[in-house]
Amino acid sequence: MNYTIANIRVSLPDACTGAHFTRALQPFRTAEPGPADLTLEIVSRLPDMPGYRELYRFDFTDADADCRFGRDEAGYLLEIAPRDGSAPARFRTAYGSAETASDFTAQHNPALLRFGLWTLYNIAAVGRGAVAFHSSVIRFRDRGVLFLGESGTGKSTHTRLWREHIPGAELLNDDSPIISAGDGIPQVWGSPWSGKTPCYRNEHLPIAAIVRLSQAPHNRIRRLRPIEAIGALLPSAPPAFCRDEQLQDNVCTLLSQVIESVPVYHLECLPDADAARLSCQTVFGE
Structure with a gap:
């Protein structure tokens, strides 16, 4: 079988x-x-x-x-x-x-x-050159946007706000999509691991941006410098791998390849529609 x-x-x-x-x-x-x-x-x-x-x-x-x-x-x-x-x-x-x-x-x-x-x-x-990455991913205009954060930060809430307030936004995966950087074009892949949301899409998309979320009494976003971006992404890789030198080196190599061409942002936000619009406008320019 x-x-x-x-x-x-x-x-x-x-x-x-x-x-x-x-x-x-x-x-x-x-x-x-x-x-x-x-x-x-x-x-x-x-x-x-x-x-x-x-x-x-x-x-x-x-x-x-x-x-x-x-x-x-x-x-x-x-x-x-x-x-x-x-x-x-x-x-x-x-x-x-x-x-x-x-x-x-x-x-x-x-x-x-x-x-x-x-x-x-x-x-x-x-x-x-691939790894499952703890995040919630929106598909918009045939590209993927990954939202990262600690458990309880509001990743699923933020992607729900995209779907409710940004026409054309769809969920690709809500927990553990796969990212890759083959041929210099970082991609995000649907996967069989989607947490409590049963979303198993048979798709892969170029990554438009990666956004790390934190809760705040305001909505504010800024692009991270490369050294900040690595620090923002590493916590979303498999946690056990940080205890093994070879696995951690492979993770760092992959993430370095990703941030060479993908912008990484930090979004301080409220759980509201304005936060979703702000992140969409920042990534897609409208």
Whole structure:
């Protein structure tokens, strides 16, 4: 059974059938192949990892689980352990390889498979000039505008205001689109990861601008200098990657390529229509 998932090919054994796996993989069926490929094999047991070193430990609140991300002599491992005491799901990939493996089963929460695929995808893609980026993206005049910010800042609210008050504005993705910089033309891609908003568009667009949001009692926007732009973008890359030198170097290389031709802004704003109009006028000049 094969699924085409964004730029990911996932191969599952015949035993992995039924509503459980369909529910886990359904969002991925509508996205278009892009800058990287990944093949996932479901196995009964992952091999031991000699010399394993944990890099990062964090919460996965969507599935009430704890995550551990680390590496050994051969590759990376993500372990997601549900807090109810059930068996963890583990996801393994070798350095420089697009072939990955997991011991995910039908007893696991489907959210674990989606998040595991997100992590494996980013490891495979970032060395090839692409990465999933935490943001909400508007499509307008056949270009994409990415809105960044900490959780709760109002990314989804701001893109909703675009859709309500700027004719022709549409949502491309509301949580984790893919950005790439191949051929010197930064692009944003729809992806199977769209958070709580089910928006899985089979599209990719040149990036018109990237805007970092912060809440304020006024609406004010300014363009960031390159060193400020890197600082504004890095927090939206996969957080675990900052603990690994090679992954972080790849992220920084990609972001440097993006800001060479894409303007990055900081928008201090209220959650109102004027904020959406201000950002639109700044990016598109009207």
